Amino acid sequence: MPLEDQYLTEVLIIFTLSIAALAFCQRMKVPGIVAFFLTGVLAGPYGLGLIGDQADVQTLAEIGIVFLLFTIGMEMSLKSLFEMRKGMLLGGVIQIGLTIACVALVAWSFGLPLPVAVFFGMLLAHTSTTVMLTIFQHRGEMDTPPVKLALGISVLQDLSTVPMILMVPMLAGMDASGLLPSLLTFVAGLVLLAVVAVSALWVVPRLLYHVARLKSRELFILTVISLCLGTAWITSHLGLSLALGAFLAGLIISESEYSHEALSTVTPFKDVFTSFFFVSMGMLLDTAFFAGHAVEILVLIAVVIIGKAVIGAVAVLPAKVPLHTAVLTGLAIGQIGEFAFILSQPGIEYGLLSPELEQVFLAVAIGTMALSPFVVATAPGVTAAFSRLPLPAWLCNGERPPASKPAAGNEGNHLIIIGFGPMGRQMARAAQKAGIRYVVVELNPETVRLEKKKGVPIFFGDAINEGVLDYAGIKSARAVAVTIPDGRTAEHITAIARRISPKCTIITRTRYMGDLLPLYVLGADEVVSEEFETTAEMLTRVLTCYSLPRDEVGRVVGAMREEKYAMLRQVNLHLPRLRDFGASPGDMEIVTMQVSEGAPIAGLTLAGINLRQTYEVAVIAVARGTERLTCPDGGTTIQVGDACVLIGSRKKIAGVADLFRGA
Secondary structure, three states, X not given: OOHHHHXXXXXXXXXXXXXXXXXXXXXXXXXXXXXXXXXXXXXXXXXXXXXXXXXXXXXXHHHHHHHHHHHHHHHHOHHHHHHOHHHHHHHHHHHHHHHHHHHHHHHHHXXXXXXXXXXXXXXXXXXXXHHHHHHHHHHOOOOOHHHHHHXXXXXXXXXXXXXXXXXXXXXXOOOHHHHHHHHHHHHHHHHHHXXXXXXXXXXXXXXXXXXXXXXXXXXXXXXXXXXXXXXHHHHHHOOOOHHHHHHHHHHHHHXXXXXXXXXXXXXXXXXXXXXXXHHXXXXXXXXXXXXXXXXXXXXXXXHHHHHHHHHHHHHHHHHOOOHHHHHHHHHHOOOOOHHHHHHHHHHHHOXXXXXXXXXXXXXXXXXXXXXXXXXXXXXXXXXXXXXXXXXXXXXXXXXXXXXXXXXXXXOOOXXXXXOOOHHHHHXXXXXXXXXXXXXXXXXXXXXXXXXXHOOOOEEEOXXXXXXXXXXXOHHHOOEEEEOOOOHHHHHHHHHHHHHHOOOOEEEEEEOOHHHHHHHHHHOOOEEEEHXXXXXXXXXXXXXXXXOOOHHHHHXXXXXXXXXXXXXXXXXXXXXXXXXXXXXXXHHEEEEEEEOOOOOOOOOOXXXXXXXXXXXXXXXXXXXXXXXXXXXXXXXXXXXXXXXXXXXXXXXXXXXXXXXXXXX
């Protein structure tokens, strides 16, 4: 086969396998990076052996990692890094230092040389920003304090790769003969960082300004790519890595006003070439080695996830964050990141990572990435388990206000506003104008400090803790407004607030229509869906474009809104409540089960099945073709093909699964 045909065949194989792997991982809710690793494992020499010349893929991988780090550098921006300095410096430095120290100590005690042990600690100190962003964007929790804190730590880990790469030659040359060249390389790196700072502030913004004035898209694209590859070439000739140069080039461009245009220009290249980097990493994984050491590797994966989660949670405690924030932050950074793969390359080159240790690292890193979404999903259950322990109040509640000072508004009949974002602020202004006494619970200490100076009745606390809600006077409050954007936390707060105060009115915000039923089940009296309200607002604007009278537009939209919320209120009257099942919010599930042919439940009425009393599981809706039965009564007959929506604890729902399956 001609060389050109062979090269094209290999690229086509990678793309075809990647499509199949991405589709599989998407269905399994596993990060896309894992799909590329899987593609590499299948196509590589240790899998099906479909790729004959791995060097070709390695070349594309090097280009991919250059573009990946270039775009990450542009997305970071020195200014945004400065804004995240508190979370990064306080939690990040402690996390990185503790991880390196703990891993190095354990590895050294198992007989690894000290330089290798320290290098392994540097590898494991990294977290995948890409995986973390994918998980929390899917969960709709990007704006929550735990996620912001975890991302700040992850960004600092990414930045720490720069000095770590500079330190690799020093670790490898700890003897007298290799120390001087390593020191010279380190000094060259520091000089390069100074050049980067000067270029970011003065040189590159002016260069891009003159290029943009010529209004040539082709010239702009070539200039941006030349800056990326040129900086990478310089760092490579200084004895550093191509990846480091690309990352620094991205930071340089990030400070110019043309960074967004540059990013949109390079992103298509990055998305294609980056996949080859992760595919090439997957090709390096020896499946025979993994099979021969499967137990040890699986144990190491568990140890790494648990160890990094514990270290991450401990690292943020000095910031006086609540327990659930510390737990979620720790679990979020429990995997190993893509920058660790970048750092591993100079480690292999300088002999700090032997072939056997490289296989262990690859297997553990890929395993932690694949399990990361499932690890993060355990946060509510882990938090609930720790909350039941006799822990100090400061650990559970963070910086809890002194009990001797009563919260504003806890005299009774007041409004409690959970969260002081844009929605919480508007609600507070409206309450003030209407003469309604209110108190705000907010988790951002900076917001609390600033708003207190303005006279706002606000205090720091995590409303997921009963003590904080009690301090806000929930037992005598007339209403609680949960305005936070984090849907999972909102569910927990709603359930806890309802348990403490059965009579107060709870109004909860949610982003998606699909979250309405769970919130009603957990005890909310009213649920406002951003998705539905946005639809109503867009409909208003569309109808206005067609010159309909304002009162007619108001009538149409008002009728739609009233019909929807009236239906939900009616559903709310008949829904089973969380307290009916005696379970905690973290243990509750709402799942859909299809009735198969020959299923024991088919042909029986709900009263005849008696799920609620016998199994402690309730059917809250039935979908039958195009028909939807909400809150079905006992006379409803379950038929083959019905999709039944069930609510109950995970254990109880698992116990009734066989009723819906055929023989």
